[in-house]
Amino acid sequence: MQQPITVLGAGSYGTALAIAFSRNGFPTLLWGHNPDECARLADERKNTRFLPDIAFPDALEIVADLESAVKKSRDLLIVVPSHVFGDVLKQIQPFLRADQRIAWATKGLERDRGRLLQSVVEETLGKSYPLAVLSGPTFAKELAAGLPTAIALASNNDTFAQELQARIHCSKHFRVYLNQDMIGVQLGGAIKNVIAIAAGMSDGLGFGANARTALITRGLAEISRLGVSLGANPQTFMGMSGLGDLVLTCTDNQSRNRRFGLALGQGVSAQDAINQIGQVVEGYYNTKETMALAQRQGVEMPITEQIYAALFHGKKPQEMATALLGRDRKGE
Numbered sequence: 001m002q003q004p005i006t007v008l009g010a011g012s013y014g015t016a017l018a019i020a021f022s023r024n025g026f027p028t029l030l031w032g033h034n035p036d037e038c039a040r041l042a043d044e045r046k047n048t049r050f051l052p053d054i055a056f057p058d059a060l061e062i063v064a065d066l067e068s069a070v071k072k073s074r075d076l077l078i079v080v081p082s083h084v085f086g087d088v089l090k091q092i093q094p095f096l097r098a099d100q101r102i103a104w105a106t107k108g109l110e111r112d113r114g115r116l117l118q119s120v121v122e123e124t125l126g127k128s129y130p131l132a133v134l135s136g137p138t139f140a141k142e143l144a145a146g147l148p149t150a151i152a153l154a155s156n157n158d159t160f161a162q163e164l165q166a167r168i169h170c171s172k173h174f175r176v177y178l179n180q181d182m183i184g185v186q187l188g189g190a191i192k193n194v195i196a197i198a199a200g201m202s203d204g205l206g207f208g209a210n211a212r213t214a215l216i217t218r219g220l221a222e223i224s225r226l227g228v229s230l231g232a233n234p235q236t237f238m239g240m241s242g243l244g245d246l247v248l249t250c251t252d253n254q255s256r257n258r259r260f261g262l263a264l265g266q267g268v269s270a271q272d273a274i275n276q277i278g279q280v281v282e283g284y285y286n287t288k289e290t291m292a293l294a295q296r297q298g299v300e301m302p303i304t305e306q307i308y309a310a311l312f313h314g315k316k317p318q319e320m321a322t323a324l325l326g327r328d329r330k331g332e
């Protein structure tokens, strides 16, 4: 009998990944923290709020009780926003089996302290569990709709990596690339959110394709610098979780981080923009943490610094642009 997988987090992306697993025929359990929401998902057999056009495959089961969601599967995939990631780890800890394997597709850094999520998992749950991270250019709606998509998967355990890849990879529409670099794969997915806010702001200010592309390129440079300082392989940032996700979120309005930046560039307040979007905007939470991490590592991140100044010190978008353009002349 095939082993089930449990997806924890029934937002747009958790639901899309659960659909991807179950569409491949693997028994998949999907848990959400809101019992009413879970009842609705189970009743309607689709996620009307986030993915209204996609019916759940038969292999997808909604589970409202966290204990049974955890205990029924050896493999867990956590897909909650980064600011509640640590809380969810604490909630699952009492229910974990000794043979459990834990993956996540959350893109962000630890709330407040700004560490990689792997450090949070290891600190909370210990170092005995095989771990894996999924990250790459994957808008939930397109993934759920079965449109061609590719992603990176990195793990500290080869068997777990290969088994997870085999379950979610689908030769018709979903390519899953294995990557050896857990640090780089985590970091790329987290920091691109901040750069996508910058690209959105640039477009919101009415700047053109040149400015947007310069931000993507220099954004990639600052992500790579930070990654290398943490021990990542620079080559990782040329892949799905670096360049891939950066281009996706900086250029397409499905990205909530980009839309958030667009609104700021057009003069909307951060709080109003968050309310309008009505879903998680990871970069909003993670800019502060990224700044803290960069400072700890002694890494210069000029674009991130400007986004931080805009979000938390009221700097005007036009002043940010002036500050970036007016930096000292330097080599590429």
Ligand SMILES: NC(=O)C1=CN([C@@H]2O[C@H](COP(=O)(O)OP(=O)(O)OC[C@H]3O[C@@H](n4cnc5c(N)ncnc54)[C@H](O)[C@@H]3O)[C@@H](O)[C@H]2O)C=CC1
Residues within 6 Å of the ligand: 009, 010, 011, 012, 013, 014, 015, 032, 033, 034, 050, 079, 080, 081, 082, 084, 087, 088, 105, 106, 107, 108, 138, 139, 140, 141, 278, 279, 280, 282
């Ligand atoms: N939506 C997308 O296209 C993609 C999202 N991601 C990442 O997936 C993660 C989850 O984002 P989305 O699903 O898009 O968010 P979403 O905004 O669609 O939904 C957030 C979900 O988190 C749940 N939640 C809130 N507080 C919670 C708590 N305390 N415990 C458990 N669940 C809680 C909410 O009920 C909601 O279902 C984020 O890190 C995001 O960056 C990654 C790739 C694509």
Ligand SMILES: O=C(CO)COP(=O)(O)O
Residues within 6 Å of the ligand: 107, 136, 137, 138, 139, 140, 193, 196, 245, 248, 249, 254, 255, 256, 257, 258, 280, 281, 282
């Ligand atoms: O990470 C994503 C796609 O890969 C989704 O981006 P947003 O969170 O900006 O919507």
